[in-house]
Amino acid sequence: MTTIAGTVRYREPTRADLPDIQVIDGAAFRDRYPFFVLRQLLDAHSSRCVVAVEPGGDGEDKVVGYALTIMGEGERAWLISLAVSPDRRGAGYGRGLLRHSIQVSQDKGDVDEVWLTVDPQNLSAYNLFKDFGFVLREHDERYFGDDEPRDVLVYKLHRLAAPFGENGYPGS
Numbered sequence: 001m002t003t004i005a006g007t008v009r010y011r012e013p014t015r016a017d018l019p020d021i022q023v024i025d026g027a028a029f030r031d032r033y034p035f036f037v038l039r040q041l042l043d044a045h046s047s048r049c050v051v052a053v054e055p056g057g058d059g060e061d062k063v064v065g066y067a068l069t070i071m072g073e074g075e076r077a078w079l080i081s082l083a084v085s086p087d088r089r090g091a092g093y094g095r096g097l098l099r100h101s102i103q104v105s106q107d108k109g110d111v112d113e114v115w116l117t118v119d120p121q122n123l124s125a126y127n128l129f130k131d132f133g134f135v136l137r138e139h140d141e142r143y144f145g146d147d148e149p150r151d152v153l154v155y156k157l158h159r160l161a162a163p164f165g166e167n168g169y170p171g172s
């Protein structure tokens with residue numbers, strides 16, 4: 001899955017993208033992921049993850065945003081992190097990353113819902129998720145410990161008809 005709109009493209013991340021992802025993560029969150037965690041997330045779940053890339057000066061892709069999704073229990077995927085470079089925010093990249101992440105889960109057809117947590121004070125993220133169609137499932141005042149409340153939001157995927165195999169019959 002790779003789409004192009006203007007100069008931005010959305011695609012599955014590679015190992016070469018990890019340093020950029022870590023910089024964006026560090027700029028966005030107080031508790032940044034250690035490199036080894038990002039590396040293992042990629043090893044385990046890269047096909048569910050998406051990066052937004054622009055052409056860099058050296059001809060290489062420059063990652064300007066990322067969305068990390070992992071497979072969870074009970075036919076649900078978890079969008080565990082989403083961030084855009086501070087200098088690229090407000091340009092639609094967050095929405096693009098979210099749309100592509102949801103599309104991946106939709107295309108895989110192996111989950112019914114996408115879950116995530118959001119700080120109720122984080123209005124930019126909250127607005128984005130609400131606009132998209134996520135709904136509140138629960139509020140946990142201590143989700144990540146003392147003074148770390150989170151809302152758990154859920155997006156219901158539209159179940160497609162049973163996928164057709166190579167010879168045109170379901171499940172073949």
Ligand SMILES: CC(C)(COP(=O)(O)OP(=O)(O)OC[C@H]1O[C@@H](n2cnc3c(N)ncnc32)[C@H](O)[C@@H]1OP(=O)(O)O)[C@@H](O)C(=O)NCCC(=O)NCCS
Nearest residue numbers: 028082083084089090091092093094095118124125127128
């Ligand atoms: C949340 C985040 C990913 C949004 O990315 P973005 O590229 O700036 O968002 P977009 O330009 O695609 O905006 C999409 C929608 O998000 C909401 N939004 C974005 N910035 C906003 C702001 N400053 N204030 C209020 N709503 C905002 C709006 O609903 C917007 O839709 P609109 O343009 O039609 O009003 C980005 O602000 C970010 O990286 N924040 C830090 C990390 C973070 O909080 N991640 C979410 C953790 S749950």
